[in-house]
Amino acid sequence: MSKAPQDIIKAPVITEKSVNEISDGKYTFKVAVDAKKPEIKSAVELLFGVKVTSVNTSNFDGKLKRQRYQLGRTPAFKKAVVSIDTEGKDISYLAKGGKDTKAGKKFKTSIEEFGFGQ
16 A cells, blocks of 8 residues: 555545444545555554455546536545444454364444544
């Protein structure tokens, strides 16, 4: 990853639909236009300390706007919907000798810094 995580994740998208998806563990962000899915995944994991399960992205072109006689275009942007692991269960596995060992997860199950409480 050549960019800093703060350069990849620009801002949260807070709409009615994105707020409803938070209970399912899906968070929506505006990201850099040239950001790839693995870069977005690692940036969210580093910034918020969560485990990302999937990243879905969509590109939006700028709209044509007219002010009096001038034609202009709003900026293009990229939106990413990031799904995180919301289950805080301990992972158990068989260690050497068939002994059952538990490993605690070292990540959070929600993003509190998203701009509002759950």
